[in-house]
Amino acid sequence: MNIIERYLWKSVLFSILITWLSLVMLDSFFAFLGEIGDVGQNNNYGNLQALYYILMGAPRRLYDYFPTATLIGSLLGLGNLAANSELTAMRAAGVAIRQIVSMTLKLGLVLALMVFVLGEWVAPRTEQIANSFKLQMQQKQLAVGVQGTWIKDGERIINIGKLWSEKKLENITIYQIDQQQGRIASITRAASAEREAGTWVMRQVERQTLRNDGITPEAYAELREDKLIPEQVLTIAAVKPNQLAAQELAEFIAHQRANDLSSGRFEQAFWQHFTTPLSTLVMLIIAAPFVFGFQRNAGAGQRIFIGILIGIVFFLFNRILGNMGIVYGIPPLLAATLPLLLFLAGGLWMLRRVR
Numbered sequence: 001m002n003i004i005e006r007y008l009w010k011s012v013l014f015s016i017l018i019t020w021l022s023l024v025m026l027d028s029f030f031a032f033l034g035e036i037g038d039v040g041q042n043n044n045y046g047n048l049q050a051l052y053y054i055l056m057g058a059p060r061r062l063y064d065y066f067p068t069a070t071l072i073g074s075l076l077g078l079g080n081l082a083a084n085s086e087l088t089a090m091r092a093a094g095v096a097i098r099q100i101v102s103m104t105l106k107l108g109l110v111l112a113l114m115v116f117v118l119g120e121w122v123a124p125r126t127e128q129i130a131n132s133f134k135l136q137m138q139q140k141q142l143a144v145g146v147q148g149t150w151i152k153d154g155e156r157i158i159n160i161g162k163l164w165s166e167k168k169l170e171n172i173t174i175y176q177i178d179q180q181q182g183r184i185a186s187i188t189r190a191a192s193a194e195r196e197a198g199t200w201v202m203r204q205v206e207r208q209t210l211r212n213d214g215i216t217p218e219a220y221a222e223l224r225e226d227k228l229i230p231e232q233v234l235t236i237a238a239v240k241p242n243q244l245a246a247q248e249l250a251e252f253i254a255h256q257r258a259n260d261l262s263s264g265r266f267e268q269a270f271w272q273h274f275t276t277p278l279s280t281l282v283m284l285i286i287a288a289p290f291v292f293g294f295q296r297n298a299g300a301g302q303r304i305f306i307g308i309l310i311g312i313v314f315f316l317f318n319r320i321l322g323n324m325g326i327v328y329g330i331p332p333l334l335a336a337t338l339p340l341l342l343f344l345a346g347g348l349w350m351l352r353r354v355r
Contacts, residue, residue, distance in 0.1 A: 005103045016073030023065045028054050045137040056130035059123040066115050071283035072307030078291040079303045101288045108284040112277040124245050167195040200228040241269035267332035275336050282344045289350035
């Protein structure tokens, strides 16, 4: 890495980090204001608990805002170099525009890898912790921990190892309590449970009935249950696609396909694990024409406005196409990559027109 490349990295990276933190802090502030409505409704959930919930959700906000922060930050960083005639000096020294863009793309590649790690291993875990914490504070009959989801439903205590969605559960254990005798009456374990036609079908079921004279074991390949867990608790505790890592999404998608079940939302979330980091590189390509082209003399306010405008368009287009893909059956890979490809093509076209 030469001196020019180090200086370029330093200028652009500093602007990206400042923009990134500013966007996340602003969104976190408004999210905290939104949580105030839930504060006071439950004695366990106060201002400190709400602040903890917001802080644990910060990695997800960092992940979501990074492409926009990269665009605005690179516009500011490169724009400041252009305003101070430093880019002109670099070009006079023999550094071509494509070389400057290549240098920034190297930085973008490093940042993309960092964001991929953040979205794959950090953000899903901290978001689960945040949601579990809030559920524990607000729901007396629900608790979520490292051993899964615990639900108290009348005389039953239910443990669910993995709550994939409102229609699929794994590793279920049901403790039936005999309150008159003050002991466990039976323990039912099932490898999985799926909702079919309004009823739950538990598979690979083992039941142990505890009596004074001993334990009676029973085994079933399938066992149907009309009311396995309360509906309102199921809706609250169900795992959302964006809370899962790519490996977990791949496992769930494989299961859904093997059973001829819909997996569109989860497939789209899977591909977004890869398109979000790659959008960092696209944002850097889009920023270059605005700096070297007709916006070289623009002020910081104009560059911020341009960056926010493009970021909003990209976000909305990505969200609209994703929802349309689910409704109209567009292949999830195409729905996830099409906005990226269109913006990449537009950025390369504008970059070729720069002299």
